[in-house]
Amino acid sequence: MRNLPDLPFLIYSASFARQCHALLSKQPPDFVYQRYSLLNSSGAEVASRLGCPFVLEYNGSEVWIARNWSTPLFFEGLADRIEQANLRRADLIVVVSKALRDEVVARGLPPERVLVNPNAVDPLRYHPGIDGEPVRRRLGLEGRLVIGFIGTFGPWHGAEVLAQAVRPVTAQLPDAHFLFIGSGSGMPSVQAIIAGDSVGARVTFAGMVPQEEAPAYLAACDILVSPHVGNPDGTPFFGSPTKLFEYMAMGKGIVASDLDQIGEVLSHGKTAWLVRPGDPTDLAAGIIALARDPDLRRALGEAARDEVVAKHTWTAHVGRILQKMVELELLDMRALVLPGAA
Incomplete structure (x- = not known):
């Protein structure tokens, strides 16, 4: 074999x-x-x-x-x-x-x-009414503005781009903390970036969590990030990220790559804040924009929830x-x- x-x-x-x-x-x-x-x-x-x-x-x-x-x-x-x-x-x-x-x-x-x-997504499993405080307490995230990502850290997920955005975001937002949920092949690269930028104290790696607990982890976040990157050979991005629809169902502010279907499902300024794929500077700017405007986060999250329940x-x-x-x-x-x- x-x-x-x-x-x-x-x-x-x-x-x-x-x-x-x-x-x-x-x-x-x-x-x-x-x-x-x-x-x-x-x-x-x-x-x-x-x-x-x-x-x-x-x-x-x-x-x-x-x-x-x-x-x-x-x-x-x-x-x-x-x-x-x-x-x-x-x-x-x-x-x-x-x-x-x-x-x-x-x-x-x-x-x-x-x-x-x-x-x-199943909007009855993923919804804004889920209490994220138990996860926050368990992970020591009380009082923090939590920026979350969930995934298998595949090459297309862009977790490394998000890792590069941690330092510029935390330099401007003293209460910001990043929560990476899941694991996979890209995890060593992500951890290396975090260590190299000396921002480990501002990041929590939750590791793999049972699928049934995923909604509670997302509920513990204030902003959810979908930093997907384009295909390495330049062909169109063909994915339909399940996390995207789960994020929408949670009613949270979303920062996402403006990449093929992601940019078709989400609308900038209406249901999410869209950024250039693979650009950690633009990603950081989007996160900071939502972090500083809780009313905008709330409006985007509510509109995203309405959209996903109606169509997805x-x-x-x-x-x-x-x-x-x-x-x-x-x-x-x-x-x-x-x-x-x-």
């Missing part, structure tokens, strides 16, 4: 497809929905064997991701062919951004079979998929009860 690092993914796909078919063959589902993952064709196989529609959620090319953000795949050619085969087999392809729709269409897929459906809940997200399936005649409207319907 060490000499063939990608082989386990192929074995898993075949095994999972066999088990799913055995479980579902007696009572086939109305459709099979799969979020595409590396070297995985199980959804397409199961749907073909059961004779039902196949819906593929495509969040980006695993070949591109490995090449640009990780280590190139051993079976890169095979991975590309499996990826393309999944896209061609799918009756409906659900993508989270316009950039991904453009990529899929450029691969030769019919645009009518592609649905742009950004990520979303998981219920609405699922409803758009089902409606598209009816439009493509993959589901019968007469047998369909859309989420939220009485």
Whole structure:
């Protein structure tokens, strides 16, 4: 396995497809929905064997991701062919951004079979009524103006850019404190920047927290930051950051990169303060602007909450998929009860 690092993914796909078919063959589902993952064709196989529609959620090319953000795949050619085969087999392809729709269409897929459906949030789990004081007390953050970030510290998250903004922000705001929630590959770089700038006393690293505790950590913050950066090869940013919608649902002031979908979902001066991607100086200026204007923070947070509840809940997200399936005649409207319907 060490000499063939990608082989386990192929074995898993075949095994999972066999088990799913055995479980579902007696009572086939109305459709099979799969979020595409590396070297995985199980959804397409199961749907073909059961004779039902196949819906593929495509969040980006695993070949591109490995090449640009990780280590190139051993079976890169095979991975590309499996990826393309999944896209061609799918009756409906659900993508989270316009950039991904453009990529899929450029691969030769019919645009009518592609649905742009950004990520979303459960507004009942993430909401302004959550008490963040217990987290503040536990972390010793009482009386501080807390600037928060949550994520897996991936190359696209821009956590290093936020780390570079700590020194200029804290130089002007004596009560400011940064809370980094989560961990990942970029953490050593972030910690090195913080140590090099001698601002460790103004930063708390919460580490990984259980998913169910994430809302309470966000509630402990006054400002939430989404400092995403562009793709290293200059292609459009294709992500739909879940944290963005969670931030909006919390009703907090948001400082975010004006980057592709992020800048489409958020509106500068209305639902967030948008900054130039990858620019720690502009990011620091945005944080300082919201820190010094609590009324603006409150107004932006309330407007962001209203926007996400109106447009970006998981219920609405699922409803758009089902409606598209009816439009493509993959589901019968007469047998369909859309989420939220009485």
